[in-house]
Amino acid sequence: MSNTEIALGIDFGGTSVKSGVVFRGQVIDSAPPIATQDFDGPEPLIEALLQTIATLRDRHQAIAAIGIGMPGFIDFDKGLVHALTNVPGWESFPLRDRLEERLDVSVTVENDANCMTYAEWRRGAGRGLDNLIAITLGTGVGGGVVANGRMVRGSRFGAGEVGQMSIDWEGKRGHYGNAGALEEYIGNQEIAVRARELYAEAGVEKALSDVTPQQLSKLAHAGDETALKLWDEIARQLSSALMSCCWLLNPHAIIIGGGVARAGDVLFSPLTQHLYEQLSDPFRENLMVLPARFGNEAGMVGAAALALEEAGYAVDP
């Protein structure tokens, strides 16, 4: 085990901050999560985070870099948090510099969906591929893009927002006024609302807790026609956005993670079918539609792998 292969990956979520020591894509140690609500603004939270970092570095002195994944709009080059989703007080906060001035180790800050993409690309389902798209299906729909063997961040580090892409130019408006935003159709909560409507049409009343993606997946696996119909429609809508991604970027793989993806076959089977039937041979022949390898650890694993590369260490096989 050489120095160069261990990094600290931090998954900075809306409610808690998880820290793990990562070795070749595996979380080999972790600290108790920090609850963001216990802290009033960035400064006290950073003090708590520095303590967690110190504890883990005491136990693993080989830690060579620290990576942090955050939900929000991040300036990757500057390590600056422009804004953080659901956490106030983080406007234009220079997180990387603030940590590096207190630490003798390199820090990298990146958007959480890009960290998930990085985890799958470097250590997961998309390993070795130069062109791929990763998406995560949950309350929101996020994603990331790799092209020509590099992360695509774009002119302001915003690239990869698959959930904001349009599937209907006259459709429902998304959070940013974007007509037909995918997220408005297949986000967790939308799925629940649609499920209740479909069941009501079939004369069945369902509580919200009975139409979670997990419940709907169980129902579909048991042959429930309403649930199967819903998953097929979700698959058609998702395939529309992914088809657009394919025509634009001709990726080798589409990697799908997040809670909704755990539905498994009832989603992947119609999704693959609807996607393939809307592509020509050069776009279809090389294309793999793959479930993500990492679940809750994707953020930590990806942030750690990215941090090592940014610090100049090669990611080896």
Next chain:
Amino acid sequence: MSNTEIALGIDFGGTSVKSGVVFRGQVIDSAPPIATQDFDGPEPLIEALLQTIATLRDRHQAIAAIGIGMPGFIDFDKGLVHALTNVPGWESFPLRDRLEERLDVSVTVENDANCMTYAEWRRGAGRGLDNLIAITLGTGVGGGVVANGRMVRGSRFGAGEVGQMSIDWEGKRGHYGNAGALEEYIGNQEIAVRARELYAEAGVEKALSDVTPQQLSKLAHAGDETALKLWDEIARQLSSALMSCCWLLNPHAIIIGGGVARAGDVLFSPLTQHLYEQLSDPFRENLMVLPARFGNEAGMVGAAALALEEAGYAVDP
């Protein structure tokens, strides 16, 4: 004028093959076009092309590379033509090797939309930008993608097919079964059909020749409400696909060329408005929507610039 700055650009279209000598983005000499219909298959056409090449090389001995842009599915790495749109006999044809074995100069073969993209990126409206999307609006809708300062070709060289992207998951099927394919809404012929329908609804009969993009542009500039309404709808549909491109890739510029783009303000003004109002700040602030600099010469200019770079010459300012 040094050796390294002159290349031969060949625009291999469905009906004719145009050859030009290109110096820093300018066509400084050209040969009479070759009509593809005069030749029975690739071999006799290649003999004619070799004669054209010889004539131009006699006049410009500094030609350092030859680039060829073709409408169809091209294996860029191998210089292989998988299939050529509207020209039979070109299945799996190794064009680069066939020419290089008869010439003492490097040959590059690329898809024509990528050549157009290359022209705008290296010599035109997108010069100096590392992240851009170029599209061309005509009978078909094509395009190309630059990310991280490199052309994105994807796993089988198919990337950039903006016209096949979906703007409606339940919409009209495109050529490849793809529901809501943009090209089915805003291709030249579709625009004409829609224009006649809109005028018929308004009680006006129009001949097909009166509803070309040029005529519709004139009508709109003169204040014709039906034409203005049509251009606004075209702009909304186009903005839907471009918005998806922006959310996915966060480009610095979208460059729009082709015959339909010559409509000018009546297209660009509503297009820019509809696009900007469906993006968040990081995606909108840096974004330029620009008319293409090159018209009919884009293919030759782009193929020439690309050929020089592939042959190892730097494209200088």
